[in-house]
Amino acid sequence: MIFERLRLVNFRNYRDVVLSFSPRVNVFLGENGQGKTNLLEAMYMISQGDSFRYSDNSTLINTNTSESVIQALITQNDLHYKLKLGLSKSRKVLTLNDKRVNSADIRKIFASVVFSPESLSSIKEGADHRRELVDELLVTFDRKNAQLIADYRKALKTRNKILKNFLEGLQDKVVTQNLLESLNPQFVRLATDLTHARITALHGLSKDFNNAMQYISGNSSVDISVEYLVSDQNAVSFTREEVENAITKRLRELHDAELSSGTSLVGPHKHDIVFLYGQKDSRFFCSQGQQRAIILSFKMAQIVYHRKAHGTYPVLMLDDVLSELDKAKRDALITFLHEINTQIFVTTTDFTLPESFSLDQLRVVRIKDGQILE
Known part of the structure; x- marks a missing residue:
């Protein structure tokens, strides 16, 4: 399973952003409170149907708007899947290749594992x-x-x-x-x-x-x-x-x-x-x-x-987890991640972290106040 592309419209602190990803390691880099975890949350929601954070729909929608949209293009086993999640304060509409589905339908197809504090x-x-x-x-x-x-x-x-x-x-x-x-x-x-x-x-x-x-x-x-x-x-x-x-x-x-x-x-x-x-x-x-x-x-x-x-391995999402671990556990986890062939997303405030992965297929996305700094 590979996230190819993600678009967020009025989701949390993002107005309208489009991102493409490396098939291997993607690092979301920025200070606290800038929107790094929001990106992971959106990706998890579109691939699992629910958030890994405790929240209701109203907290997911950008201030002064009534709806938000998450869209993603995912590739798995040489097949392309187009997903869309529409959120309003009272409902959630999830579609897969333009056909309405529920969270259970999505989770039967896609697998994501989140490491969070x-x-x-x-x-x-x-x-x-x-x-x-x-x-x-x-x-x-x-x-x-x-x-x-x-x-x-x-x-x-x-x-x-x-x-x-x-x-x-x-x-x-x-x-x-x-x-x-x-x-x-x-x-x-x-x-x-x-x-x-x-x-x-x-x-x-x-x-x-x-x-x-x-x-x-x-x-x-x-x-x-x-x-x-x-x-x-x-x-x-x-x-x-x-x-x-x-x-x-x-x-x-x-x-x-x-x-x-x-x-x-x-x-x-x-x-x-x-x-x-x-x-x-x-x-x-x-x-x-x-x-x-x-x-x-x-x-x-x-x-x-x-x-x-x-x-196959599931997509891995690490939300500021490495900073929570001591050096020995952090090094052990990074070694483990090096050895598995899957797409990985990491959020961090540590500007030296990308060096720990030292992979050719590494993409670093800098984030500030809901904006993507290329």
Whole structure:
């Protein structure tokens, strides 16, 4: 997969810019707050359907305008794809070769992996950050999982709407319970499928994850493992049937609590992932540097696994990550990037960084205040 060209119209701090790229390494260079990350965000959105930053549509649209547009030309397996994403405050319209598609459709075709300061901090942040890491892995593991994730989110949204309507007095208890009983079989099936898919993907990544951690840390004896928590119980070895039983049981137990809270309290949107370093919970027993090394290794393993599964590497986007790492980890990551044949995008304020790549196919794009300085 190669980004050939990108155009942004009224996206964040860009009025109207067009960029072409090197098929190998592209460095977005500039001071903080100039729009480097905005470029990566646009590229990720057009190839994955969603942002890797927490934002709503209104924050994506340039001030004093009502709509923004992202357009891209992507080449993959000698095929050319024309993508367009139109954004207004209330809607998002995504097209592929002039035909309307959804995010799941796009994620089945294109693969992008983002390294960001937020992702490197996901161990000490909330469980939603760690779930995002694993769901990104799911699509690497099997691109059909993009549809599974979308289907689960849709069922969850419907279920939450039913519970919210009851809490707000828009429907009585009998109607609410009847609606939940009709929806729950589908919800449990999707929740079970998604949970089991996460567990399967984590098992599949285990060897590459340990290898990457040993490479980054320079310690061949370091041991990394993962726990997948369902209602505070480690379910990493659960069969699909055991997952289904656990979710069904928990739904019964929290039925009244869900009615009282007006939201779904059971399902993979409530699960957690714990990274163990030497059999100890990395949230409490690892330094910040070790935590970053774990997530860095996790994403490196995801890239290696993608190559094994699909025969190609995903596009890599590094958002000011190298400055977050100490010299040893930074050098190890750059060496790793040199060894893989894929398109790479890097944002940085470090004007010496391009020298670290020393590649013929290197493009440096200087950015200032939403303007491209050629």
